[in-house]
Amino acid sequence: MTYYFDNNISPHLARMLCELEVDAIALRDDIPANTPDHEVLMRLANSGRVFVTGDRKMRRDPLTKVVLQDRNVTCLFFAPFWDHLQLWPCAAWMTRHWPKVDGFAAKMKRGECAEIKQRGSCEFRPIT
Template identity: 25%
Template sequence: MKVFFDHNLSPALARALHELFKPQHEVVALRDKFPATISDLDWITALSRDGQWVVISGDRRITRNRAEYQAFGNSRLIGMFLSKGLQKAPVVKQAERLLALWSTIETVAGTVTGGAMFELPMASNRLSQIK
C-alpha cells in the first residue's frame, strides 16, 4: 500500500510510519515528495497519475471545495480524512489512532475504487464514507 500524508499532518508521523511498515508499505509526507507550495489540485492530479495511493489528510476542505472534491472523486486516490476531533488532537494521539486503524485502512483500501473518501474516527474502529 502506498500512503501519502498531506501538509496538514506531521511529516515526522509519516516518516515514523514509513520506518515501521517498510518494506510492506510506502508512507510519504507531502513535503518529501512535492514542493511545500504545491496546490491540492496539483498533488491530487500527480498522485492519481502515479497510481493508487491512500491519502491521509487533515484537510477536510478538500471534501468541501468543489474543484478539489471533483478532482479527488475522479482520481485513483482513496481518501482517509481525520475527524475534526482527531485533527485537533496531539500528534501522539493521531499516531495512536492511525496505528489502531491501520488494518482497517488496509482492508478498505483493498476493496474500494479510487475517488472514495472516508472519515477516520476519534474513538471507534468504524470508518464512515464521505459522500
C-alpha cells in the same frame, strides 16, 4: 498500498508508519509544501496511492472536488477528532488503529473517499 500524507499531518507520523513497515510518504518529502491541493491530487490521479488528510474542507473546494470526482483519487479524511490531537497522541492513535484503517483502505476502489473515525473505523463519504 501506498499512503500519501497531506501537509496537515506531521511528516513524523508518516515516517513512523514506514518504520512499522507501512508504505507511507509525507507529501512535503516528495513535492513542495506550497503545492495547491488540486495539483497534489492530479499527481495522484490513477496512481493507486491513498491520499490521507485532515483537511475536510477539500471536499467543498470546487476545483479540488472536480479532481477528486473525475480522476480516481482514493482519499481518507480524518474526522474532526484529529484536529484536537497533539503529536504524541497522534502517534499513539496511529500505532493502535492503523491496522484497521489499512484493512478498510485495502477494500476501497480507486476514486472512493472515506472518513476515518476516532476508534479507527472508516465510513465511505462520497464527494457531493
